[in-house]
Amino acid sequence: MKAHCDCVHAPVMAIFDSLQKEEVPMITESALSTFRSSLRGQLILPGQPGYDEARKIHNAMIDRRPTLIARCAGVADVIAAVKFARSHDVLVSVRGAGHNVAGTSLCDGGMVIDLGGMKGIRVHPGTHTARVEPGVTWAEFNHELQAFGLAATGGYVGTTGVAGLTVGGGLGWMVRKHGLALDNLLSADVITADGELLTASSTENADLFWGIRGAGGNFGIVTSFEFQVYPAGTVLAGLVLHPASKGRELLRYWRKFGPAAPEEMTDGALLFTAAPEVTVPETLRQGAILGLGGVYVGDLDTGEKIVRPLREFDAPAADIFQRMPYSAAQTMADFLWPRGTYNYWKSNFLKSLSDAAIDTILEYYSKAPSTLTVVVLEHNGHGAMERVPEDVTAFGHRNWPFNIVVTTMWTDAADSDANIRWTREFWDAMRPFLADALYVNYLSDTGEDLVRAAYGRKYERLVALKNKYDPTNFFRMNQNIRPTAAAASTVP
Numbered sequence: 001m002k003a004h005c006d007c008v009h010a011p012v013m014a015i016f017d018s019l020q021k022e023e024v025p026m027i028t029e030s031a032l033s034t035f036r037s038s039l040r041g042q043l044i045l046p047g048q049p050g051y052d053e054a055r056k057i058h059n060a061m062i063d064r065r066p067t068l069i070a071r072c073a074g075v076a077d078v079i080a081a082v083k084f085a086r087s088h089d090v091l092v093s094v095r096g097a098g099h100n101v102a103g104t105s106l107c108d109g110g111m112v113i114d115l116g117g118m119k120g121i122r123v124h125p126g127t128h129t130a131r132v133e134p135g136v137t138w139a140e141f142n143h144e145l146q147a148f149g150l151a152a153t154g155g156y157v158g159t160t161g162v163a164g165l166t167v168g169g170g171l172g173w174m175v176r177k178h179g180l181a182l183d184n185l186l187s188a189d190v191i192t193a194d195g196e197l198l199t200a201s202s203t204e205n206a207d208l209f210w211g212i213r214g215a216g217g218n219f220g221i222v223t224s225f226e227f228q229v230y231p232a233g234t235v236l237a238g239l240v241l242h243p244a245s246k247g248r249e250l251l252r253y254w255r256k257f258g259p260a261a262p263e264e265m266t267d268g269a270l271l272f273t274a275a276p277e278v279t280v281p282e283t284l285r286q287g288a289i290l291g292l293g294g295v296y297v298g299d300l301d302t303g304e305k306i307v308r309p310l311r312e313f314d315a316p317a318a319d320i321f322q323r324m325p326y327s328a329a330q331t332m333a334d335f336l337w338p339r340g341t342y343n344y345w346k347s348n349f350l351k352s353l354s355d356a357a358i359d360t361i362l363e364y365y366s367k368a369p370s371t372l373t374v375v376v377l378e379h380n381g382h383g384a385m386e387r388v389p390e391d392v393t394a395f396g397h398r399n400w401p402f403n404i405v406v407t408t409m410w411t412d413a414a415d416s417d418a419n420i421r422w423t424r425e426f427w428d429a430m431r432p433f434l435a436d437a438l439y440v441n442y443l444s445d446t447g448e449d450l451v452r453a454a455y456g457r458k459y460e461r462l463v464a465l466k467n468k469y470d471p472t473n474f475f476r477m478n479q480n481i482r483p484t485a486a487a488a489s490t491v492p
């Protein structure tokens, strides 16, 4: 490492010290300064104002200290960051909206390529298509689309990033009618590990297009997404609420309601506990709540008829179904997943929602150590997702209609052990009901076993693609597909 001259700014000293600890190759002051001045966005170093805020992500469990945070303002910054990190052998992580609960967007000691400031959205109402930059959230995207009566099928909450959610899959409120977010991706601009720009679509770099639709950030950084979007306008959305003590009978009813409903209806069930500031009838204050609901996108009078049986079954304690803009439906559940809580999640597609699975879910939720915890049962199937042939995208597992997501959340680090232990015990009890199919985006854990389980027989094809596009494993802060090329780095 080069000796510092007296004039080096304190944060720059900090980066040199930090990089030295990591034993990465030398970064000279002039290289760092050239890199900084090459950016239209900001380069934030440890010790500088805003550093601690810039390294916070959705999940407070993830407390890492990157050495460089490159807040990119555009594609040129992304290319500069990739080339700088590559030439100095610096570990990188790629951040969209920072929602991944495994914390893959944040690295210790390396460089975060932070795309959060890239928020361009361009809607083409004539063709029902839209272009989105990678810092955009689903709430922002659907806000813009709403002005044209259009909507994109994305996530079930508005705060998640378009980028990470799409490259991993994308389960949301129109999945039954229009498929996953990635099924509606028409093309993408991708910066590769060499810092080159490639366009990926069904006609251009089609192998890369296959890989970025499901295998996350393994092959490059998407700087522009082109989506198919749909007329939506006003939709019928909401929930009926019951005490969870009635859950056994209700979930047995609900598991038949969704599959019988037309694809315009995407539905789910959730177990949660009302926070004091949430307005609910007194009967729902005595314990856990079961919510059954969804979004109907289509003719509203027909929607009212479809949803009526759910609204009338077993006299709900509250009915909050109403007509609303799709953009409001996109954000209606956001309050259940506040930013900055501690999160530990487990998720898997279910073989079926059997009586025994229902009993296990209800039993474990009643013992949850934290009242912030939410268990979600998603009904994604019986629709468009399963019509796409299995081999068209890297995402697999299209034929399991129900998915469970245990989103354990708490606010005090002292409660981490109890909450993680409960989640794992719950999960062990759920194993008999789980299909051999999991969705990478919902995982708190990382590791080769999980990645192999997520991609199944597609894993070897993904390794071949990784060998082609990223043989040194430059993009490895993700649910990592390890290349078999000789010089690959595998250790974050």
Ligand SMILES: Cc1cc2nc3c(=O)[nH]c(=O)nc-3n(C[C@H](O)[C@H](O)[C@H](O)COP(=O)(O)OP(=O)(O)OC[C@H]3O[C@@H](n4cnc5c(N)ncnc54)[C@H](O)[C@@H]3O)c2cc1C
Pocket (backbone or CB within 6 Å): 058, 093, 094, 095, 096, 097, 098, 099, 100, 101, 103, 104, 105, 106, 115, 134, 154, 155, 156, 157, 160, 161, 162, 163, 164, 165, 166, 167, 168, 169, 170, 171, 172, 216, 217, 218, 220, 221, 222, 223, 337, 441, 442, 477, 478, 479
């Ligand atoms: C509260 C909450 C609600 C959620 N709801 C849903 C849901 O309804 N449906 C659903 O399917 N998932 C949902 N998820 C999971 C979500 O899909 C993932 O967390 C996803 O990674 C979030 O995207 P992001 O851009 O915020 O990710 P980040 O945490 O910023 O990034 C995660 C990873 O995505 C990759 N990545 C990010 N940006 C790019 C890019 N531009 N190019 C290439 N790779 C990139 C990188 O590998 C990165 O490490 C939810 C998560 C949370 C915390």
